Amino acid sequence: MSRYSFITQKIKDGSHVYMPYVLLGYPDLETSYEVAKTLIENGAHGLELGFPFRDPVADGPVIEKAGNIALNNGFTVDAGFQLVARIRALSADVPLTLMLYYNMVLARGVDKFFADCKAAGIDGVLIPDMPPERADTVAPAAHANGIELVFIAAPTSTPERLQKIAAVAGGFVYVVTRMGTTGAVENYSDKLSALFASIKSHIDLPAIAGFGISTPDQARKMIGFGADGVITGSKIVDMTTNNMAEIAPHTKEMVGL
Amino acid sequence: MTATLKNDDFGFFGEYGGTYSPEALMPILDELLAAFRAAEADPDFMQEYLSILANWGGRPTPLYYAGNLSRAYGADLYFKREDLMHGGAHKTNNAIGQVLLAKRMGKTRVIAETGAGQHGVATAMACAKLSMECVIYMGAVDVARQAPNVERMKLLGAEVIAVQSGGKTLKDAINDALRDWIATCETTSYVMGTVAGPHPFPTMVRKFQEVIGREARAQCLAQIGRLPDYALACVGGGSNAMGLFSGFMDDKDVQLIGVEPGGHGLDTDKHGAVLCKGVTAVLHGMKTLGLQDKDGQIFETHSISAGLDYPLIGPEHAYLRDTGRASYVAATDDEAVEALQIFTRAEGIIPALESSHAISYALKLAREQQGKIILVNLSGRGDKDLAHIQAYLAEKA
């Protein structure tokens, strides 16, 4: 049974999930391992694990800068997969979703990449620059290895696009709640309730809100609009840079929403 | 509008091209594709585009027989004078087409990336003429080495944003322009400067540059009485080359040659010769060739010319390379500067550093292929490069 059923069940039971994002290798491999460990120990329901990329066009300046630091400190995909396996060893149930750009999948070779995901204990892969139209290029390899493909839905996604996503998506839907890239700028459109309703009417997966969420208040708002859970990304990077001690209490608070 | 949209209109050239973009951009790319297909099929739109190119842009540009060089090198060298295009480079052909389209789509703001600043200038000119707000993303390194163009853009009313990330050149400018677009696509059009990016950009930019090849072919027939043996162009993202090549695509006896930036040499890591040395890559919304490490991290390239300093390539060129219809070679920084000096003194025309790469290879080819007819796209003029060339020569001396 897929580890994503762990979050699906929680949501069915009426609670919400918190699935923070950790940029692996930032600022170095060991520190990012500690961050993941802290998140899991404090009850995160799932983790997004990011492989750093030099040209992250779907991410904002905080993650781009951190990614470059990670790469300058020697992050490699081989080291990334080893780190994923160590994080998997911390918990048998928490779903782990790997986020990375298409070119990194291509460079490793699609088949080898998904085999490595399976071996390291990854449950799903989110490729932010792979629209559902291009999913056929990786779907056979993903499914052969039992890996779900996770997709993004945006405020501009039309019903036809949501149907395309529904046809190939697994795990959960990552809902971009504002246009523009990640980073903690508050700029929520007034259309979010309609967005979540539309997504849920087309896609039978948990709808998890991300991009620009950093505080429990913002998370509560998203839940109010209909989100089944939230993701924070840039916020974790910020705390990693400035004050690691904040991560545990932040996680506890987000998990309790 | 969508009625004219073919289901298979995915923008692939063989395995290359397509659309690899964040979901947030996909609906706007669909909208752009539908608008472009409708516009290119609308005679009124194409007429307006061509008439602006004529009476504002100065088209047609001449086909020039370089007599002095031809006598000296033993082959007939002809130059398509895109340097005489308003703005000083071929980029104006494309910018005016895309800004017209943006206006037709009801957008009020235009963004663009620029390397050498030529596309930025062309876009700023088009926006001034067509009353659109204009923001140009330019790598901080390029802002420094192409200062005159930065001043021109500002004078034309554009805002120039110096991009500080990565290698601070064209690739990074595209990253930031794409980010801007994701956030603003409801009001804003992204005017891509070359035949790269997600569908429909490679197809659309080619369409707006085809005027080069169409004119050049007719001029060859009228002035020489036959087609050239070779058609050469420098290749950064590949738009001036696609423009020229498109005119001769079905003329199988015309050899198409793209000249890439060889930087310090292809055996170093300081070049931008993507078609000579690249591997399959996906970035900036397309599948194409790129220069990258084994993990798929894209390299920072090097070229003396900002307009060629790009680690990817328009997908149609990757396809033309694989099918053998075009071949691709490289000219180094030194060779380009030498060719610039030779050409300037022989013909009284200062070419852009970008174009000088094509000139360099043309001179080499002329020596080897005596008596042949060689057509070169003189994609731009070199005024913008003067300070940079002086500094380069001073350092060499």
Ligand SMILES: Cc1ncc(COP(=O)(O)O)c(C=O)c1O
């Ligand atoms: C004069 C000139 N030629 C060539 C180029 C390279 O672009 P492309 O390969 O798209 O023609 C540039 C780009 O700035 C340019 O300014």
